Amino acid sequence: MRDLQVEFGDAFERWSDELFRHALMRLSDRDKALEVTQECFLRTMQYARSGKVIEQLRPFLYRTLRHLIIDEYRRTKAVSLEAMTESEDGPTLDTVLPPDESNTLESAMERFDAARAAGLLTTLPEPYREALTLRYIDGMSVPEVAAIVGVSENVVSVRVHRGLKKLKDLLEHE
Amino acid sequence: MNTFFKKLKNEARHIRMSTGEKARMRAALFGVPSSAQVVRTPYVFISPPALLRGRWVTRSFAAVALVAVLGGGTAFASEGSLPGQPLYGVKVGIVEPIKVALATTPAAKATVNAQIAQTRVEEAEALAQNGALDATTSQMLADDFDKHAQEAQTAQAQVAAENPDEGTKIEVAINSSLQAHAAILTQLAARDGERTRTLATFLADKVAARASSTAEVAIEDENKASGSDASTSERMISVTSAVRTDAEATSSDQEHKGGGRDFSNLAAALKDRAAQALEDAQSALADAQLSASTTVQIQAQLSALQGLMDDGSAALSTGDYAGAAADFKAVLSRALITQAYLSAGQRLNPDIVAPLLQIHDRNHGDGNSGGGDSINSHD
Numbered sequence: 001m002r003d004l005q006v007e008f009g010d011a012f013e014r015w016s017d018e019l020f021r022h023a024l025m026r027l028s029d030r031d032k033a034l035e036v037t038q039e040c041f042l043r044t045m046q047y048a049r050s051g052k053v054i055e056q057l058r059p060f061l062y063r064t065l066r067h068l069i070i071d072e073y074r075r076t077k078a079v080s081l082e083a084m085t086e087s088e089d090g091p092t093l094d095t096v097l098p099p100d101e102s103n104t105l106e107s108a109m110e111r112f113d114a115a116r117a118a119g120l121l122t123t124l125p126e127p128y129r130e131a132l133t134l135r136y137i138d139g140m141s142v143p144e145v146a147a148i149v150g151v152s153e154n155v156v157s158v159r160v161h162r163g164l165k166k167l168k169d170l171l172e173h174e
Numbered sequence: 175m176n177t178f179f180k181k182l183k184n185e186a187r188h189i190r191m192s193t194g195e196k197a198r199m200r201a202a203l204f205g206v207p208s209s210a211q212v213v214r215t216p217y218v219f220i221s222p223p224a225l226l227r228g229r230w231v232t233r234s235f236a237a238v239a240l241v242a243v244l245g246g247g248t249a250f251a252s253e254g255s256l257p258g259q260p261l262y263g264v265k266v267g268i269v270e271p272i273k274v275a276l277a278t279t280p281a282a283k284a285t286v287n288a289q290i291a292q293t294r295v296e297e298a299e300a301l302a303q304n305g306a307l308d309a310t311t312s313q314m315l316a317d318d319f320d321k322h323a324q325e326a327q328t329a330q331a332q333v334a335a336e337n338p339d340e341g342t343k344i345e346v347a348i349n350s351s352l353q354a355h356a357a358i359l360t361q362l363a364a365r366d367g368e369r370t371r372t373l374a375t376f377l378a379d380k381v382a383a384r385a386s387s388t389a390e391v392a393i394e395d396e397n398k399a400s401g402s403d404a405s406t407s408e409r410m411i412s413v414t415s416a417v418r419t420d421a422e423a424t425s426s427d428q429e430h431k432g433g434g435r436d437f438s439n440l441a442a443a444l445k446d447r448a449a450q451a452l453e454d455a456q457s458a459l460a461d462a463q464l465s466a467s468t469t470v471q472i473q474a475q476l477s478a479l480q481g482l483m484d485d486g487s488a489a490l491s492t493g494d495y496a497g498a499a500a501d502f503k504a505v506l507s508r509a510l511i512t513q514a515y516l517s518a519g520q521r522l523n524p525d526i527v528a529p530l531l532q533i534h535d536r537n538h539g540d541g542n543s544g545g546g547d548s549i550n551s552h553d
Binding site for chain 1 (some may be wrong): 176177178179181182183184185186187189190191195196199200202203204279281282337340443446447450
């Protein structure tokens with residue numbers, strides 16, 4: 001069995017920056033982002049050392065990080081978990097988007113400056129900020145985002161679509 | 175994914191931990207015993223269950239007491255201090271010994287001690303850049319550098335004895351850092367007055383003496399190639415050739431001794447590390463405040479390294495694992511050295527980067543960034 005220290009050392013070298021980036025995009029506070037990133041690795045290492053199996057380490061780290069970010073939100077903003085996970089999605093989450101609509105919206109983003117967009121992305125409300133960060137900053141596919149967030153792929157598509165619309169509005173009116 | 179989203183992802187890549195932040199997190203995580211909990215101070219871990227185990231009690235309580243007395247902010251603020259500054263005593267007398275004490279595995283000891291050795295050298299570089307290096311400080315920095323470099327190399331040897339592949343990765347990281355900083359100090363020595371030149375050269379020689387024979391062969395070959403106006407790719411080939419020859423000699427030697435090394439795992443591990451290091455070097459270049467001409471030339475060097483990565487992948491696919499390992503090792507070493515030079519450019523002076531990377535900076539006309547000869551000056 002490969003030494004856990006070595007395995008997590010490699011994981012740290014590969015993914016610590018992207019996990020930190022994700023935390024910072026979500027929390028907008030560098031110290032807190034550093035803290036949750038470190039805690040994420042620590043808790044995952046403890047989980048593995050307890051003998052439990054981790055099938056895929058990268059998504060596991062993202063899920064752990066997500067929980068820590070939610071804990072941080074609760075600590076500082078007193079926001080309910082339900083508010084963070086539903087927002088304007090409403091009780092019916094199985095909206096299926098016509099394929100053309102998302103493609104058109106993505107194409108419409110071409111004319112905007114990516115640097116401004118990255119900054120404005122951090123001002124979006126949750127869960128759109130999370131969905132867009134995972135999808136376009138962390139480079140995950142819709143199924144991967146769904147697995148990390150724990151919702152259906154349709155929900156992810158809706159959140160990405162609505163998040164892009166909000167981002168586009170911000171870019172047009174800034 | 176269309177252009178906007180590629181640009182968005184690239185833009186976000188600039189968001190990353192600093193070298194110091196990452197090093198502190200790495201040292202804190204991998205010097206931690208099992209069942210550790212985070213204490214909300216900058217990266218000092220105390221383990222509540224460990225407090226109940228006798229052999230940890232003295233060490234852990236000492237760490238708690240010191241952090242409680244100092245406050246996390248003081249320890250954190252001391253990180254960038256230089257000899258002669260008020261918090262320097264806190265850094266070397268308290269913060270660093272805690273980090274060493276909390277490093278319990280050979281890999282963690284190698285990492286922490288290598289970082290402290292590097293810190294001594296970076297302090298010397300900062301003082302040399304400011305013309306503030308004196309004989310007493312040089313000797314103190316050299317002695318402490320030697321002590322921690324020796325600890326790092328001893329720990330690395332222990333790792334290599336148990337896990338040769340992991341030992342190799344650590345060795346490449348340590349030696350790349352040593353090579354880079356020897357060159358940086360030599361470059362600084364070439365720029366300033368007699369006293370700084372003498373002291374910086376003294377420290378550069380100390381640092382260079384620590385580098386491994388493999389690294390020395392690679393530097394020698396690379397300098398030979400650069401002296402003959404070889405192109406970047408030719409220099410890369412000569413570096414690879416030196417490293418590959420050494421790797422094959424090692425492999426052949428081990429086979430003769432009846433202990434053939436399996437290079438397949440090493441090649442795979444080095445490939446991942448080399449790819450990450452090359453990506454980090456690209457990011458560091460994007461962050462660096464360099465002239466357009468210098469940036470283009472460094473980009474060409476990084477593209478040549480990407481070519482070496484491709485060669486290594488091709489070797490891997492044909493089962494030439496020793497050859498692939500040599501290629502990836504060369505890329506890793508060169509990418510780490512490039513990162514160190516770019517970091518020096520940000521810490522000290524952007525003008526230092528072009529001569530270190532043997533680049534003719536057209537904005538400066540003659541390619542020399544200051545008075546006096548440099549080891550990489552162009553005619």
